[in-house]
Amino acid sequence: MSKSLRDQLMKAGLATKQQALKAKTTSKKKKKQAVKSGEMTEQEKRRIELEKERAAQAERDRDLNRKLEEERQQKAVGAQVRQLIETNAMSREGGEVGYNFVVDKKVKKIYVTQEMQERLSRGLFAIGILLEADGSEVFHVIPAPVAAKINERIPEAVVIHDNSAEELTSEEEDWYKDFEIPDDLMW
Numbered sequence: 001m002s003k004s005l006r007d008q009l010m011k012a013g014l015a016t017k018q019q020a021l022k023a024k025t026t027s028k029k030k031k032k033q034a035v036k037s038g039e040m041t042e043q044e045k046r047r048i049e050l051e052k053e054r055a056a057q058a059e060r061d062r063d064l065n066r067k068l069e070e071e072r073q074q075k076a077v078g079a080q081v082r083q084l085i086e087t088n089a090m091s092r093e094g095g096e097v098g099y100n101f102v103v104d105k106k107v108k109k110i111y112v113t114q115e116m117q118e119r120l121s122r123g124l125f126a127i128g129i130l131l132e133a134d135g136s137e138v139f140h141v142i143p144a145p146v147a148a149k150i151n152e153r154i155p156e157a158v159v160i161h162d163n164s165a166e167e168l169t170s171e172e173e174d175w176y177k178d179f180e181i182p183d184d185l186m187w
Contacts, residue, residue, distance in 0.1 A: 080153060085157070097117045099117055101127060101160045112141060123144060126159075
């Protein structure tokens with residue numbers, strides 16, 4: 001068993017018993033004074049610093065977990081939107097009519113059938129965007145109710161969705177009947 005430094009110094013003859021007692025009493029007095037005056041000992045200071053570090057680390061961990069959860073939610077919503085567009089996309093095979101629309105201040109063009117063009121202009125269909133792994137955009141024609149669901153989740157995924165055509169009153173529809181558009185007119 002090892003002895004204290006005080007005992008070792010006394011045994012070696014470097015300190016007397018009186019010096020050892022004096023050192024012991026002065027150290028006790030200093031500790032008492034520190035407690036009375038409100039000063040903290042080194043151990044208390046270290047303990048408080050460790051508690052602060054633990055609290056800061058816990059806060060950083062909570063922030064990181066919150067960010068990871070948000071990213072996970074965004075990925076899940078993105079997967080839902082991708083699935084909605086892919087499962088409800090209308091086939092554009094045989095589309096010979098060009099349909100122009102604007103995406104990020106750029107005019108894009110897809111080829112659709114005559115029926116699709118009419119439904120797009122009336123707001124019964126919409127155009128949805130899917131981003132591919134290589135960063136390219138793929139446009140799909142989707143029904144308006146599906147576009148509304150997608151618009152709730154990610155508004156940027158729906159390019160064209162004209163709600164105004166659905167909101168015409170009977171008065172407005174009657175007024176437009178006076179100005180019939182010829183069937184053979186191509187824009």
